[in-house]
Amino acid sequence: xxxxLWGARGEISIPRSETRxxxxxxxxxxxxxSGASTLILDxxxxxxxxxxxxxxxxxxxxxxxxxxxxxHTHWSHIHGVPFCLPLLIPGNAFRLFGRGGAHxxxxxxxxxxxxxxxPVPNFFYENIGAQVExxxxxxxxxxxxxxxxxxxxxxxxxxxxxxMAYSISDGQASLAYIPVVEYRDEASRARAVALCRGxxxxxxxxxxxxxxYPAQQGLGHSCPQQAVDVACRAGAKRxxxxxxxxxxxxxxxxxxxxxLSHVPMPIEAGCEGGEYIL
Amino acid sequence: MEVTFWGVRGSYPVSSPHCVRYGGNTPCIEIxxxxxxxVIDAGTGIYALGEQLVKRGQREIHxxxxxxxxxHIHGFPYFAPLHERGTRVHIYSLAHADRTIxxxxxxxxxxxxxxxxxxxxxxxxxxxxxxxxQQWQIGPANVLCKxxxxxxxxxxxxxxxxxxxxxxxxxxxxxxxxxxxxxxxEGTDDVLEDRRLTLQRGTVELAxxxxxxxxxxxFLPDEYKDDWxxxxxxxALRLSEEARVRRTALFHHxxxxxxxxxxxxxxxxxxxxxxNTLLAAAEGDHLVL
Numbered sequence: 001x002x003x004x005l006w007g008a009r010g011e012i013s014i015p016r017s018e019t020r021x022x023x024x025x026x027x028x029x030x031x032x033x034s035g036a037s038t039l040i041l042d043x044x045x046x047x048x049x050x051x052x053x054x055x056x057x058x059x060x061x062x063x064x065x066x067x068x069x070x071x072h073t074h075w076s077h078i079h080g081v082p083f084c085l086p087l088l089i090p091g092n093a094f095r096l097f098g099r100g101g102a103h104x105x106x107x108x109x110x111x112x113x114x115x116x117x118x119p120v121p122n123f124f125y126e127n128i129g130a131q132v133e134x135x136x137x138x139x140x141x142x143x144x145x146x147x148x149x150x151x152x153x154x155x156x157x158x159x160x161x162x163x164m165a166y167s168i169s170d171g172q173a174s175l176a177y178i179p180v181v182e183y184r185d186e187a188s189r190a191r192a193v194a195l196c197r198g199x200x201x202x203x204x205x206x207x208x209x210x211x212x213y214p215a216q217q218g219l220g221h222s223c224p225q226q227a228v229d230v231a232c233r234a235g236a237k238r239x240x241x242x243x244x245x246x247x248x249x250x251x252x253x254x255x256x257x258x259x260l261s262h263v264p265m266p267i268e269a270g271c272e273g274g275e276y277i278l
Numbered sequence: 279m280e281v282t283f284w285g286v287r288g289s290y291p292v293s294s295p296h297c298v299r300y301g302g303n304t305p306c307i308e309i310x311x312x313x314x315x316x317v318i319d320a321g322t323g324i325y326a327l328g329e330q331l332v333k334r335g336q337r338e339i340h341x342x343x344x345x346x347x348x349x350h351i352h353g354f355p356y357f358a359p360l361h362e363r364g365t366r367v368h369i370y371s372l373a374h375a376d377r378t379i380x381x382x383x384x385x386x387x388x389x390x391x392x393x394x395x396x397x398x399x400x401x402x403x404x405x406x407x408x409x410x411x412q413q414w415q416i417g418p419a420n421v422l423c424k425x426x427x428x429x430x431x432x433x434x435x436x437x438x439x440x441x442x443x444x445x446x447x448x449x450x451x452x453x454x455x456x457x458x459x460x461x462x463x464e465g466t467d468d469v470l471e472d473r474r475l476t477l478q479r480g481t482v483e484l485a486x487x488x489x490x491x492x493x494x495x496x497f498l499p500d501e502y503k504d505d506w507x508x509x510x511x512x513x514a515l516r517l518s519e520e521a522r523v524r525r526t527a528l529f530h531h532x533x534x535x536x537x538x539x540x541x542x543x544x545x546x547x548x549x550x551x552x553x554n555t556l557l558a559a560a561e562g563d564h565l566v567l
Contacts, residue, residue, distance in 0.1 A: 012356055014325045015293035015302035024293045048290055048533070073390050079348070083290050083533075101390065108390065112348070115460070116374065116382060119347050119429050119507065160389025220393070246325075246356075272293075 001173040001278040002032040003201065007046020008270030010180075010207050010221075010243040011076050018249040023272025025049065026076035027179055027243060029203065033170035037146035038066040041166065041177050041203075046272070047080030055085045062091025062130075067145045069152075070098035071179050072163045073108045076243075082113060082120045092130035095145070099137045099154065101161040106134035108161075137164065147171065153195045155181045155188060156220060163220075167195050173278030176202045176236065179243050182220045189230065196234040200278040203270065204230060206241035209248075209256065224256055228263055242270040279419075279442045279567045280310040281490060285323020286559040288449070288496050288508075288530035289349055296536040301561025304349040305448065305530060307492065311439040314417030317341045318435065318446050320354035323561065328358035337364060340416045342423075343371040344448060345432035346382045355387050355394065365401040368416075372423060372433035373407035375461060380405040408433060411480075424480035426450035428507040429458045436484040442567040445485045445523070448494035448530045451507045452481055452517060458507040485521035489567040492559065493517065495528035498543075511543055515551050526551075527559040 007013075007025030015024050026044025033039070040050065051059075058064045064086055070077055086092050098105040106124070113122045123129030143150040149169045155178060156163040165178040176196030181204075183189040196202050207221035224241055231239040244253060253269040260267045268274070285291075285303030292302035304321025315336050317327065320343060331339065339359055344350055359365045371379040380403075384396045396403075408423045410433075415421070419439040426432045428449045435446045457463050457473055465473070485491045496508035511528060518526045528547070531540065540558040547556050557563070 012322060012325065012353070013291040013293065014322050014356075015291055016326070020293070020298070024291070045290055049294075052534075074393070075352075075391055078391075079352070080290070082348070103390070111385075111391070115430055116346055116377070117348055117351075117386075160393070 001034060001170050001175065003175060003276040003278065004030045005046075005270050005272060005274040006030060006050045007044045007080075008242050008244060008272060009076075009246060011246045013045045014246050018251070021250040021271065022244065022253050022269060024246070025272055026079060028080060029177065031148070031168060031175060033147045034172050035147040035170065037148060038064070039145065039148050039168065040066055040068045042071055042077045042179060043068055043081045043084065044076045044078070045080045047084045051080075051084035051086050055089070059086035059089060059092055062089050064092045066094055067148070068094060068096045069150070069164075069166055070096070070105070071165065071177070072161055073098070073100070077179075078109065078112060081109065082118050086130060087123045087132065088121065088129040090129060094130055094132045096132065096134045097137050097143070099162040099164055103161075105136050109134060151195060153191050155192055156184075165192060165195055167199065173200045175199060175278065176234070178202070178204045178230070180205050180207075180220065181222055182218070183222070183226060192230050193234045196230065196236050199234065199236045201238045201240065201276055202231050202234070202236040203240045203242045205243045206256070207243045207245050209252070224260060228260060228267070231265060232263070236265070238266045240268050240270045240274075244269065279312070279437070279439050279444055281444060281565045281567065282308040283323075283559045283561055283563045284308060284327040285319075285321040285353075286529055286531055286561055287533065289533050291322045292533045296534070297531075299537040299560060300531060300540050300558060303561055304352060306353065307446070309437060309444060311417060311419035311437065314419055315339050316416055316419065316437065319344055319350045320352070320357060321349050322353040324353035325356045328356065332358045332362055338366050340368045341370070342421070342435055343369065343379065344434065344446065345428065345430055346371065346379070347430065347449070351383065351386060354383060355392055360399040360401050360403075363400045366404065367401050368404045368406065370406045370408055370423075372425060372431045373409060374431045378405065378407050422484065424484050425459065425477060426481065427452060427454065427458050427474070427477045430460050432459065434481060434484045436488070443488045444567060445488040445491040447481055447484060447517070448492060449496070449508055450481065450494050451504070452478060452509045452513050454504045454509075456504055481517065482521045485517055485523055488521065488523045490525045490527060490565060491518065491521070491523045492527045492529045494530045496530050496532050511547060515547055515554075518551060518554050523554065526554050526556045528557070529559045531558070
């Protein structure tokens with residue numbers, strides 16, 4: 001399994017010099033299976049760069065197929081969708097997954113395509129661009145998507161709708177993805193631990209710093225210490241801190257990782273362009 | 279009048295090494311009109327501007343929104359003055375047929391898309407839906423809004439203050455064959471042609487004798503597509519000559535436009551229009567008119 005981070009920043013992309021190394025694209029992770037299937041986790045601004053890269057291959061010829069899993073529908077998780085070039089190319093096929101809660105996921109994704117806000121032709125409709133199917137994750141059973149086995153779990157409700165986490169395996173390696181979470185109780189923590197049990201790589205929300213978190217409790221995010229705790233309890237082999245606060249500088253992220261050097265597990269702060277082969 | 283660029287990129291924010299010098303934030307321009315604070319567009323550039331305005335204690339802000347495509351409003355919820363008590367933010371945008379600018383911005387901050395609602399803002403917000411051709415006063419500045427040729431409802435602005443003129447003409451397909459705006463595409467060929475010319479005349483009116491004109495230069499001439507609603511760099515020169523603009527700022531750079539390409543464009547356009555001290559707008563540029 002090959003994993004590439006295209007966006008690791010939370011909330012909004014604000015390009016500036018202090019964040020150049022880790023990058024500011026909002027959330028997007030590309031996962032390629034050993035059998036060369038493509039799965040994408042979240043569609044923040046990072047999806048634009050990924051789309052351009054995919055366009056250079058089969059997706060540019062209208063022969064691409066990909067799965068896109070959303071954790072939820074805050075802008076930083078969906079705002080790259082309108083400008084993802086392969087979605088405009090007839091012949092490509094995309095299946096999008098998420099849990100909409102009170103609204104259907106498809107309706108939520110269509111909101112940002114309204115002409116009031118969006119200059120791009122609406123490829124969710126038939127006969128425009130790629131074939132786009134939106135699937136509601138209402139069945140708790142794992143999914144088999146090409147050679148990916150995908151487990152999913154709802155890990156929080158603090159965002160006005162369900163917030164999903166995923167565990168993805170291609171039979172050889174496994175990735176756990178918990179980009180946004182706040183553990184309100186032991187039960188929610190146990191669900192997350194179960195989902196990432198033995199993962200080769202865990203990508204976990206660390207929006208707040210450990211110092212900031214106590215004053216920000218209840219706002220729906222985690223801090224590095226909580227990510228480490230879940231990773232250790234689940235026996236994950238490697239941890240990537242993710243969903244960085246827009247104001248978090250490169251130097252601050254370096255310091256965060258350095259402060260965790262006593263933890264007996266490789267830990268990094270998610271960096272745009274970072275690649276992992278599991 | 280003083281003009282500062284906080285975001286110059288079109289479509290979406292870009293943070294790659296190819297655009298480090300000109301910058302990757304989406305549109306936002308600050309205008310100091312003899313002490314009155316005017317902000318044009320709320321792309322991601324408005325994030326850093328907002329922090330500055332709070333530090334400066336700016337209590338009265340006039341925000342002109344050219345149109346409500348994502349790249350022009352995406353930064354709005356993060357505009358720090360919205361959360362300051364005792365601050366007034368006046369928001370102006372060309373009227374839509376079916377909803378108000380307040381409703382459009384409010385929708386951006388609804389769950390499950392955004393955690394903090396517009397009604398939770400501490401600042402007092404005043405919304406104005408502008409008529410085409412509307413003129414009004416902001417402190418010592420006279421402002422004019424004219425419709426541009428771009429999907430949905432898009433306005434350009436002319437700001438006159440203390441004998442100087444600033445024009446904002448982005449986003450628009452100024453000389454293209456199609457009409458892009460909502461409600462513009464229906465009618466006989468004669469009606470459509472008349473509308474096209476009316477839009478062009480309105481744009482010339484915005485730009486006439488401007489000391490600085492900011493212009494949509496999304497495309498290079500050989501990239502131009504007539505169904506996007508954007509102009510190209512040669513259009514900038516053509517309008518500048520037609521309206522006798524003194525200085526033109528190429529703006530709304532395409533996400534893939536590199537620093538080197540923009541350097542080369544400025545050199546090429548500068549050669550072809552020697553009377554125009556043309557520039558490609560870069561984040562942080564500060565011009566005094």
